[in-house]
Amino acid sequence: MKPAPFDYVAPDTIEDACKHLTEAGGGATVLAGGQTLMPLLALRLSQPFILVDINRIAALKGVSRTDGGTRVGPMTRQNEIIANSTLAAALPLLVTATRHVGHWQTRNRGTIGGSIALGEPAAELPATAIALGARVEARSARGTREIAAADLYIGPYSTALQPDELITAIRFPEWPAGTLPLFREVAQRPGDFALVGLTGAVTVEDGRISRAGIAWFGMGPTPVRASQLEKALLGQRVAGLDVQALAELAIAETAPFDDHHATAEYRRTVGRRIFARTVSEQLQPRNAT
Amino acid sequence: MSQHNIQVTVNGRLHTATVEGRLTLSDFLRVEAGYTGVHIGCEHGVCGACTVIVDGQAVRSCLMLAVQADGSSITTVEGLTAPDGTLHPVQQALRDEHALQCGFCTPGVVMTLAALTSGASKPAARTLLDALSGHVCRCTGYQGIRRAAIKLAGEPGAKK
Numbered sequence: 535m536k537p538a539p540f541d542y543v544a545p546d547t548i549e550d551a552c553k554h555l556t557e558a559g560g561g562a563t564v565l566a567g568g569q570t571l572m573p574l575l576a577l578r579l580s581q582p583f584i585l586v587d588i589n590r591i592a593a594l595k596g597v598s599r600t601d602g603g604t605r606v607g608p609m610t611r612q613n614e615i616i617a618n619s620t621l622a623a624a625l626p627l628l629v630t631a632t633r634h635v636g637h638w639q640t641r642n643r644g645t646i647g648g649s650i651a652l653g654e655p656a657a658e659l660p661a662t663a664i665a666l667g668a669r670v671e672a673r674s675a676r677g678t679r680e681i682a683a684a685d686l687y688i689g690p691y692s693t694a695l696q697p698d699e700l701i702t703a704i705r706f707p708e709w710p711a712g713t714l715p716l717f718r719e720v721a722q723r724p725g726d727f728a729l730v731g732l733t734g735a736v737t738v739e740d741g742r743i744s745r746a747g748i749a750w751f752g753m754g755p756t757p758v759r760a761s762q763l764e765k766a767l768l769g770q771r772v773a774g775l776d777v778q779a780l781a782e783l784a785i786a787e788t789a790p791f792d793d794h795h796a797t798a799e800y801r802r803t804v805g806r807r808i809f810a811r812t813v814s815e816q817l818q819p820r821n822a823t
Numbered sequence: 824m825s826q827h828n829i830q831v832t833v834n835g836r837l838h839t840a841t842v843e844g845r846l847t848l849s850d851f852l853r854v855e856a857g858y859t860g861v862h863i864g865c866e867h868g869v870c871g872a873c874t875v876i877v878d879g880q881a882v883r884s885c886l887m888l889a890v891q892a893d894g895s896s897i898t899t900v901e902g903l904t905a906p907d908g909t910l911h912p913v914q915q916a917l918r919d920e921h922a923l924q925c926g927f928c929t930p931g932v933v934m935t936l937a938a939l940t941s942g943a944s945k946p947a948a949r950t951l952l953d954a955l956s957g958h959v960c961r962c963t964g965y966q967g968i969r970r971a972a973i974k975l976a977g978e979p980g981a982k983k
Contacts, residue, residue: 568887637956
């Protein structure tokens with residue numbers, strides 16, 4: 535239960551961090567909050583030659599409003615996201631989802647960027663980034679590029695990020711005031727990874743849905759965007775939604791599996807139920823006109 | 824592999840050491856610096872027994888490297904009791920409510936509750952009870968720990 539030996543560096547700037555990642559030629563791992571990476575190191579599931587600790591890089595922290603939305607620094611701690619008044623107003627879904635990440639003690643260290651970069655398929659934040667239409671800014675010595683969160687995840691713990699790339703920002707688009715968060719998670723205990731989780735944002739104007747972003751976690755090898763459901767919801771009257779029929783469509787793109795916690799069929803059943811329940815509780819009462 | 828010189832203040836006392844990059848903060852505190860109140864349970868962030876306060880924040884010390892604590896100020900359970908032996912209010916509440924049996928998980932629980940109740944205004948009972956989810960206790964069934972947390976909360980009389 536002790537990590538294998540590794541070299542450790544803690545650069546002060548993004549440029550230095552990228553330099554270390556390039557020089558390591560794929561043998562480096564980035565250390566953000568460490569709340570998932572440290573267990574992987576302790577269990578020796580991860581054995582990097584060099585650990586690049588980005589905790590000392592001030593430019594990676596903080597939340598700011600931009601022209602097109604909100605920029606969140608990847609090293610913003612999860613408890614800082616929960617306490618942030620800008621995010622409470624602009625992205626209430628992100629705040630709600632973050633409350634379900636781990637425990638209070640791990641949220642004191644854990645970061646949004648770490649969770650998004652790691653790509654645990656049952657984690658709240660990767661799916662929430664997809665639902666909200668976030669884009670991830672990735673920097674390397676070769677340059678900077680943006681990746682849509684929806685294109686980021688390839689498999690469990692596997693992302694489109696290259697070994698020399700570092701997430702330098704997570705950019706969330708503007709969602710109109712009055713957008714309603716949809717969030718529900720079923721886990722064995724509070725703080726556990728989800729067996730099944732639903733995360734989404736729905737904008738309602740004059741009783742009709744004008745925009746929807748919805749994704750699942752714990753429902754496949756990656757977080758899963760419910761794109762068919764998103765399309766089907768557009769233009770529909772909230773009061774008249776046939777939630778039972780939509781529940782089937784909601785899980786249509788998921789690919790849950792059997793494991794020692796639950797069967798795939800259990801996950802689909804729970805998925806349908808929590809979708810129906812969450813929509814009726816969180817969308818319909820306030821907008822039943 | 825790489826070696827690092829660190830300076831860490833633990834319970835007001837400055838420690839300097841040379842550590843391997845891979846040394847966890849929990850192993851540094853318990854094995855190298857001798858703070859045996861830091862209980863090392865699961866060593867992978869599940870049980871919460873090794874919780875300490877680093878620069879005001881309650882964290883699992885097995886999920887931090889010792890080198891990351893360079894320049895930090897740390898409080899362990901040894902740092903809570905007054906010099907004359909008077910218990911910290913959290914310790915007293917746990918004692919009053921018979922909130923421990925074997926005591927292995929207790930230092931972690933104490934540090935979480937101490938961090939949350941250190942401010943000028945006391946948090947709601949719900950906040951304290953939610954934070955207890957970060958600790959595993961295999962003896963008590965949690966009821967005494969929950970009573971102690973409710974006692975420490977800002978709203979007397981609030982149950983749950």
